Amino acid sequence: MQIRCNINHKEYNLEVEATSRVLDVIRELGITSPKEGCGEGECGACSIFFNGKLVNSCLLLAGQIQNAKILTLEGLYEETKIVRENFETTGAIQCGFCTSGFVLRSYDYVKESGVKDEQSVKDALDGNLCRCTGYQKIVDAVIKSMA
Amino acid sequence: MKYLIAKNLDDALTLREENPNFTLLFGASDIALKMKNNQVSGVVDLTHLDELSYIRKNENSIKIGALTTINAILQNRDITQFIPILSEASKEFASHQIRNIASLAGNVANASPVADMIAPLLVLNAKVTLLSSKGERTIFLSDLIIGFKSLDLNNEIITSFEIEIQKRQHYYRKVGPRAKLNIAKLSLAMVKQDERYFISGASLNPYVKRFTNLEELLNGKNYSDVDIKEAMDKDISPSGSFRSTKEYRRKVLFNMLGEALGKFAI
Numbered sequence: 001m002q003i004r005c006n007i008n009h010k011e012y013n014l015e016v017e018a019t020s021r022v023l024d025v026i027r028e029l030g031i032t033s034p035k036e037g038c039g040e041g042e043c044g045a046c047s048i049f050f051n052g053k054l055v056n057s058c059l060l061l062a063g064q065i066q067n068a069k070i071l072t073l074e075g076l077y078e079e080t081k082i083v084r085e086n087f088e089t090t091g092a093i094q095c096g097f098c099t100s101g102f103v104l105r106s107y108d109y110v111k112e113s114g115v116k117d118e119q120s121v122k123d124a125l126d127g128n129l130c131r132c133t134g135y136q137k138i139v140d141a142v143i144k145s146m147a
Numbered sequence: 148m149k150y151l152i153a154k155n156l157d158d159a160l161t162l163r164e165e166n167p168n169f170t171l172l173f174g175a176s177d178i179a180l181k182m183k184n185n186q187v188s189g190v191v192d193l194t195h196l197d198e199l200s201y202i203r204k205n206e207n208s209i210k211i212g213a214l215t216t217i218n219a220i221l222q223n224r225d226i227t228q229f230i231p232i233l234s235e236a237s238k239e240f241a242s243h244q245i246r247n248i249a250s251l252a253g254n255v256a257n258a259s260p261v262a263d264m265i266a267p268l269l270v271l272n273a274k275v276t277l278l279s280s281k282g283e284r285t286i287f288l289s290d291l292i293i294g295f296k297s298l299d300l301n302n303e304i305i306t307s308f309e310i311e312i313q314k315r316q317h318y319y320r321k322v323g324p325r326a327k328l329n330i331a332k333l334s335l336a337m338v339k340q341d342e343r344y345f346i347s348g349a350s351l352n353p354y355v356k357r358f359t360n361l362e363e364l365l366n367g368k369n370y371s372d373v374d375i376k377e378a379m380d381k382d383i384s385p386s387g388s389f390r391s392t393k394e395y396r397r398k399v400l401f402n403m404l405g406e407a408l409g410k411f412a413i
Contacts, residue, residue: 001150018150018192019182039183041176041245042328053218053247059179060248063150063192064172105243126327127242 005065007031008075018063022048025062026072033073033100037129044128047101048072054108056127073100080107083145092141094132102128106142116146148182149189153196156306160280162191164302171304173214173253176245199252199306202226211308213252217264221246230310232317232336236267239321242328252305255288258296258354261390265292265355266336266347267319271310277303285309295353315340318407321349322399324390332391335403339411342366351383351396358382361404375404 001018004011007026016025023034023046037045039058046057049071050064073080083106086092093099102125109124121142122135130138151166153159163171169189172178181187193199199214204225211220220226221237240246240254240263254264255275268288276285279302288308293299318337323329334349344365346358360378364370385396 018152019148019190021179021183040180041241044242044244047244050248053216054244055248056176056244059176059245061150061172061175061179061182061192063152063190064175064194066152066195123327124243127244 001063003062003066005068005070007070008072014062016062018061020062021058022050022060022062022065022070023057025065026057026070031072031074035097035100037097037101042129043098044101044105045098047104047128049076049104049108054105054127073104076104076107080104083107083110083141086141086144087138090137090141090144092133092137098128098130098132102130102138106138106145109142110145114142114146116143118143148187150192151190152192156196156198156278159191159193159196159304160278163304164280166191167302171256173250173256173305174216174248175253176241176249177253177257177259193304200250204229204312208309208311211251211310213305213307214250217241217246217249217251217254218243220251229312230271232267232271232315232319232338233264233310235317235319236263236321236336239263239329251308255292255308256298256305258292258294258298260295260353260355261331261350262355263321263331263334263349266334266349268308268310269347269355269357270317270336270338270345271315272345274309275305276307276309278306279303289357292354292356297354313340316411318403318410320403320406322403330390333385333396333400335400335407337404337407337411346382348383348400350390351385351400353384353386365408372401376401379404 035045037043201212316339321334338345360381364378
């Protein structure tokens with residue numbers, strides 16, 4: 001199926017199976033910040049913005065992104081600068097596999113003028129898993145980004 | 148596998164009629180996984196029908212379009228104010244990323260025994276509007292879900308839900324192994340309206356349905372714990388599964404009923 005869409009501010013005309021996962025379609029274009037963690041919508045490592053909403057790209061089918069606007073971390077590099085720097089300085093990163101998903105969700109939360117208290121931040125991160133850092137530093141990084 | 152995209156509602160009805168056995172996509176967060184395992188023969192993608200995504204408050208009711216996402220419900224102030232049980236259920240639904248794409252109709256149409264949104268809709272006496280090329284009909288949701296993952300549909304598409312605005316007390320609790328991204332071991336949804344109880348819960352039957360024996364008992368004046376347990380056992384047939392055991396589900400449901408009745412008594 002011919003899929004027209006805008007990914008990271010660039011127009012694409014893709015010949016793909018409509019049933020392909022958007023995660024695979026994007027990665028095969030060389031855009032590799034979305035990672036496959038669980039492949040079941042639990043870990044959030046594959047998070048992308050789909051028409052402005054953060055979703056799991058492993059549960060999104062190519063047919064759904066016809067005429068859509070997609071943004072990954074690559075397309076939001078400047079916008080996520082504060083969050084990324086706070087992840088670095090608070091040590092909210094170890095192996096890095098979950099980080100692009102966490103940075104996008106944190107940016108999303110901060111941008112939507114999220115509440116600064118710790119429990120609200122933890123609630124907001126309910127769709128992202130990290131198996132290295134233990135979350136506290138990630139929560140600290142998000143709160144720091146709302147200073 | 149065939150993947151057909153509906154461009155508008157008329158298109159959707161035609162595709163539905165021509166392909167009665169195809170799975171309808173209302174968001175795909177459930178179906179995408181089944182597709183990975185080759186459990187789907189064909190799909191009609193309805194996710195491009197923006198006209199089915201809305202929340203409208205009328206004088207006496209709130210109408211929710213089929214494709215409205217769980218996060219849209221969670222963030223809607225009319226729903227928080229007039230149907231708070233739906234906000235509470237939405238808050239505990241999956242994760243932020245899934246709530247951004249999973250739709251109300253998708254959760255209902257999948258008709259899973261563990262679906263989060265069906266029990267609250269049932270105790271709100273929600274109506275559902277179904278559309279086909281032959282016309283439209285509006286029925287109670289309780290008449291739509293007729294068995295395990297089974298709906299009483301005739302080449303129809305769910306287009307909207309409607310919930311009356313009423314003065315209600317409510318109780319909702321979902322019990323599972325973790326705080327977030329939680330799949331229920333069981334849940335209890337309960338509404339008290341005009342001194343009458345409406346009760347349902349997930350993961351306690353092959354499909355989510357109203358607990359009519361409990362409703363009848365509690366709407367009467369006198370009952371004991373023994374009566375509640377007897378009525379409960381008529382209403383539920385929990386399976387033991389990898390998520391929980393029959394005995395755990397029975398015990399916790401009984402305890403939650405006590406908690407709910409305590410809350411309503413205040």
